[in-house]
Amino acid sequence: MVNKLFEQELQVINVGLSSFAESIQQTGGKSLQLDWRPPASGDRGIGMKLALRVNDPQVEAANRTAHERFLSAQPILMGVDAARNAIPNLGERTLLHAGPPIEWSRMCGPMQGAMIGAILYEGWAKDPESARDLAAGGGLHFAPCHHFGAVGPMSGVISPSMPVWIVKNQDHGNLSFSNLNEGLGKVLRFGANDASVLERLQWMGAVLGPAMNAALRQLGGVELRPIIAQALHMGDECHNRNAAASSLLFKRLTPALLKTDLPQSDLARVLEFIAGNDHFFLNISMACCKAMLDAGHGVAGSTLVTAMARNGVEFGVRMSGTGDAWFTAPAPMVAGLFFPGYSPSDAAPDLGDSAITETAGIGGFAMGAAPAIVQFVGGTPQDAIAYTREMYHITMGVNGGFTLPPLNFDAAPAGIDARKVVDTGIAPVINTGIAHKDAGVGQVGAGITRAPLACFEQAIANS
Amino acid sequence: MTTSQRMIKNLYRDSVSLMQFSEKLRALEGIQQASAVMATENNISLLVEAGLLSGAVPPSPNDLLIVVEGRDESATTTALDAAEAMLKTKSADTGEGGVRRVPPRSLEMSLESMPSANFVLISTPGEYAAAEARKALQLGLHVMMFSDNVSMEEEIPLKQYAREHDLLVMGPDCGTAIINGIPLGFANVVRRGDIGVVAASGTGLQQVTSLIDRFGAGITQAMGTGGHDLKSEVGGITMLQGIEALAKDKATKVILLVSKPPSPDVMKNVLDKAAKSKKPVVVEFIGADPQTITGGNIHGVKTLEDAARAAVLLSKGKTVKKFSNTLPARYKSLVKPAQKKLKKGQRYIRGLFSGGTFCYETVLLLSEALGKVYSNTPIKKDEKIPNVWKSLEHTVIDLGDDLFTQGRPHPMIDFRLRNERILQEAKDPETAVILLDVVLGYGSNMDPAGELIPAIQGAQKIAAKAKRNLVFVGSVCGTESDPQNLSRQEARLREVGVILTDSNAQAARLAAAIVGAR
Incomplete structure (x- = not known):
């Protein structure tokens, strides 16, 4: 190898003083200047741990396994059932929430509000005051959705009686779950818990859920990746924009619903409800991503990121090779645009399990396909493409099933490699809604x- | 505070671009709140709730409603006019611009834009250098670590990994190398030829390669090992790899090794490896007795100049005789005229060096000729200069010592400290000779003569005022192809009276002869 170097053209990557790169070029050599900064925020111990894992044969092999399992997943939307029936081992007095674990006293405003709503919905308390006492009193078990194969947007609260989507990964056999999207405005996931919210939840449990289940039985399940693939060609990134995917699903569900024996009045309200919510597909998109990523979870030594989730206080990350551990940091604030009458001072920190979409390579990672989204931060379609291009540098590969028209139909970046994030300092980009605090x-x-x-x-420090 | 509104008929914008647009309106002079929405029932009630609309207006979803709250009516009217104008002009972003790209942020990422990269040059702060080197090696790339302050605990595993994978780690603290004709770090532009060099010292490598060029020959490769390589803990891993590579390299006819004397076990391994190369090997272990090294294909020499000279002779197929330890005849004639300039009390040499090995070689040669020589890098403990800022008798200072480089660039780049010291020595009535090194090449100052000349002239003026003369002796380490150009630099220094020799060793000998018996 040393002698081979003498026979090759010298091509130098220069890390440090840029004058060295210049003098190499002045003397006819080739050099490339690295835009270097100390990795791992300057922590030498983590920096060396990272270095030892770069191109390490064992880590590479583990990552190939995890990445292949993740990419070969075939999530099918199977049906809808009450969480207590659908989610294995969900305890009777268990309330699931978004993000990494958090106890009642530290939960953000919207999450506490949603918990109170869920307690009232379950009939465990008769008014918000006693619901709050019950929650604070320690009689309930709070746990992350992620610990049960589930995901939920914003506060992500799931209680035993709530209907949940059931997604099965045909390839690997694993299941994932998500609650049903309530629409915009006063909704539980943002912490609203008044009578209108509870009434809608009751209807969703009694009518919408069974109707969806019946339609999906008619259809024999719906393959989800083709819907996402098509929506990416229609301007969605399937996190912050689900207009196309919701319409595509509506197209699939409607004929099936008409074949069920649902009363005409229920049918009308169900169709109206779905048609009126451009984010109806979001929760399904999330469950699909969760099913894909869980397939890649648990491969020893792998640095594939399998979950990014926020509870409104902390941002948490899980990695394939580190089992159930969460690696957390304070949840960031979201840079964006505010609805009329609101300002950044009204905002809660980043919240929700929906970053599972970015973890799986859509959402912010596919922003190039959804230029409308980039306007939220005053960007151009070029910026949207740039965000996607940037994410290729921190992913293990691409998802050939999800192609992006504005990028000449290049496959979307997929599978975050924690090593690459730490080494480049390029943080995963996330498109997200902003909740009121x-x-x-x-x-x-x-x-x-x-x-x-x-x-x-x-x-990486714990890998 | 005034609130005004305007409905713009049949103008649709999506809600995201309207939120963005509202932000722009809020930034207008005299405006506190602004909102532009499609006039749907829902949006109108939102505006009423937010207090921006005093009462509900009839919904008209195809029209665009702008509401602004500002200082007074003139401010809100101006803002509404501006808003309408902005909405009706075409967007300036026509998408002509390209997509912004992220510059490479990691070694792995660099390989995306330079897939055939084979070498990494690292000059980060020392605390991060080992990690970068490790990544480079694991990616199959050869490494030069210019960075210093890397511990041996970090150096050893790097070099072991490199050896196992047949990769090269030059350094840490490797200032100089020339690979495939390309100067790396601080290095001279040296003609290509058939002499291969491995050196543990940066300026040592610069001196031998520059002199090879000056003597009309050239090099294949010049590899640096870093200063710790030949300690027994490291075991000379890089030096041994370098010798082996040069032994295998068809273009290399002669091998030249430069180092301070290694520990005995390492020395044995190095000489064994050299013997096995079956090529002539010139060995300069600075300060060791050449006779203890010579034998078979190995030629021990005493100075860096002799090393270059021997290598050039061998490369031309000539035999190497024993080199003289005395000043060559062409310099001898310069001794008397210089001595005549000096007064009786001017007795001492003051050596001010930018190159560590130049300083060390000078201390060795001067002590041989003159006895006691004080220095911050002495050979004998009791000759350590008590105060580095003040010379004592014969004093030779390495201004590249960490002590002097805290918070300022290396003296090969920044001449201020050396220039100040030149003036200080000129004031001392005991100073006879000011001895200097001048290093050219990439990395060094682009006009060292230009930096030194004002100080030399200033020193001469100080001496003249005291009715004295000073003798300046020095050598320029460089080549005609260096960006500074050797002849031009030498000519300018001679113009101001500096006596120049070809090599550092001869400069030391000449200085010793001038202050010696007279």
């Missing part, structure tokens, strides 16, 4: 944020 106000804006690098640094 107070319970029940709802969404106040939308924008773009970045996952905190500290989470990935901790993941």
Whole structure:
């Protein structure tokens, strides 16, 4: 090898003083200047740990396995059932929430509001005051959705009686779950819990859920990746924009619903409800991503990121090779645009399990396909493409099933490698809604944020 | 505070671009709140709730409603006019611009834009250098670590990994190398030829390669090992790899090794490896007795100049005789005229060096000729200069010592410290000779003569005022192809009276002869 070097053209990557790169070029050599900064925020121990894992044969092999399992997943939307029936081992007095674990006292406003709503919905308390006492009193079990194969947008609260989507990964056999999207405005996931919210939840449990289940039985399940693939060609990135995917699903569900024996009045309200919500597909998109990523989880030594999720206080990351551990950092604020009458001072920190979409290579990672989204931070379609291009540098590969027309139909970047995030300092980009910091106000804006690098640094430190 | 509104008929914009647009309106002079929405029932009620609309207006979803709250009516009217104008002009972003690209941020990422890269040059702060080197090696790339302050605990595993994978780690603290004719770090532009060099010292490598060029020959490769390589802990891993590579290299006819004397076990391994190369090997272990090294294909020499000279002779197929330890005849004639300039009390040499090995070689040669020589890099402990800022008798200072480089560039780049010291020595009535090194090449100052001349002239003026003369002796390490150009630099220094020799060793000998018996 040393002698081979003498026979090759010298091509130098220069790390440090840029004058060295220049003098190499002045003397006829080839050099490339690295835009270097100390990796791992200057932590030498993590920096060396990272270095030892770069191109390490064992890590590479583990990552190939994890990445292949993730990419070969075939999530099918199977049906809808109450969480207590659908989700294995969900305890009776268990309430699931978005993000990494958090106890009641530290939950953000919208999450506490949603918990109170869920308690009232379950009939465990008769008014918000006693619901709050019950929650604070320790009689309930709070756990992350992720610990049960589930995901939920914003506060992500799932209680045993709530209907959940059931997604099965045909390839690997694993299941994933998500609650049903309630629409915009005063909704539980933003912490609203008044009578209108509870009434809608009751209807969703009693009518919408069974109707969806019946339609899906008619269809024998719906393959989800083709819907996402098509929506990416129609301007969605399937996180912050689900207009196309929701319409595509509506097209599939409607004829099937008509074949069920649902009463005409229920049918009308169900169709109206779906048609009136451009984010109806979001929760399904999330469950699809969760099913894909769970297939890649649990491969020893792998640095594939299998979850990014926020509870409104902390941002958490899970990695394939580190089992159930969460690596957390304070949840960032979201840079974005605000609805009329609201300002950044109204915003809660980043919240929700929906960053599972970015983890799986859509959402912010596919922004190039959804230029409308980039306007949230005053960007151009070129910026949208640039965000996607940037994400190729921190992913293990691409998802050939998801192609992006504005990028000449290049396959979308897929599978975040924690090593690459720490080494480049390029943080995963996330498109997201912004919740009001107070319970029940709802969404106040939308924008773009970045996952905190500290989470990935901790993941490498513990790898 | 005034609130005004305007409905613009039949103008549709999506909600995201309207939110963005509202932000722009809020930034207008005299405006506190602004909102532009499609006039749907829902949006109108939102505006009423937010207090921006005093009462509901009839919904008209195809029209665009702008509401602004500002200082007074003139401010809100101006803002509404501006808003309408902005909405009706075409967007300036026509998408002509390209997509912004991220510059490479990691070694792995660099390989995306330079897939055939085979070498990494690292000059980060020392605390991060080992990690970068490790990544480079694991990616199959050869490494030069210019960075210093890397511990041996970090150096050893890097070099072991490199050896196992047949990769090269030059350094840490490797200032100089020339690979495939390309100067790396601080290095001279040296003609290509058939002499291969491995050196543990940066300025040592610069001196031998520059002199090879000056003597009309050239090099194949010049590899640096870094200063720790030949300690027994490291075991000379890089030096041994370098010798082996040069032994295998068809273009290399002669091998030249430069180092301070290694520890005995390492020395044995190095000489064994050299013997096995079956090529003539010139060995300069600075300060060791050449006779203890010579034998078979190995030629031990005493100075860096002799090393270059021997290598050039061998490359031309000539035999190497024993080199003289005395000043060559062409310099001898310069001794008397210089001595005549000096007064009786001017007795001492003051050597001010930018190159560590130049300083070390000078201390060795001067002590041989003159006895006691004080220095910050002495050979004998009791000759350590008590105060580095003040010369004592014969004093030779390495201004590249960490002590002097805290918070300022290396003296090969920044001449201020050396220039100040030149003036300080000129004031001392005991100073006879000011001895200097001048290093050219990439990395060094682009006009060292230009930096030194004002100080030399200033020193001469100080001496003249005290009715004295000073003798300046020095050597320029460089080549005609260096960006500074050797002849031009030498000519300018001679113009101001500096006596120049071809090599550092001869400069030391000449200085010793001038202050010696007279």
